[in-house]
Amino acid sequence: MLVHEIMTAPVVTVRRTATIRQAVRLLYEQDITAAPVVERPGRMVGIVSEMDLLRGEFETDPRAFLRPEALPTGRPPALVEEVMTPRVATVGDGADVMDLLDLMITTGVKSVPVVRDDDLVGIVSRRDLMGLLVQGDERIRDDVLAALRDCAETAAFGAAVRGGVVELYGPGDERAARIAEMVVRTVPGVAGVVFPEGLVS
Structure with a gap:
């Protein structure tokens, strides 16, 4: 499965010169955890997350300190460009x-912008990936059969799905079975592909 098949597009973005409060409102209203920061459409200069925006947005309660001199000083950030990750x-x-x-696991990020020739074209979040896993087996089977019918060499294959794992069966030689496997692996939600014993191992 390729990234463009699951990415969210168009992307909700925020200007680098937007205020923190404007960005907070945008993320809250759109129910997203992060947004690419742009200086013009398609030209990304950073990304800003909920945690980036929340830093410095709440005043310190003096009751939390025993001595007044312990209170923090300094101007809190006002613009997105001050808190974004460049x-x-x-x-x-x-x-x-x-x-x-792999990128999400190694970096710990929750959302990854998608680019084409350095232009921002989409974004993928952990929630997008989780959404693929919660699709029901019946829906996955329908999508698998539709994909198999689109290719003359695999149109005769049938499929059963359990827990996202597709079992392929039907007439065809090993070459046709391998093509069918490749086709099925492009279907969103497919967790694996197996064959009945004796077809392809």
């Missing part, structure tokens, strides 16, 4: 979803 981990829209997952 170095952003991105992924190409033609990348494999497994590469995206």
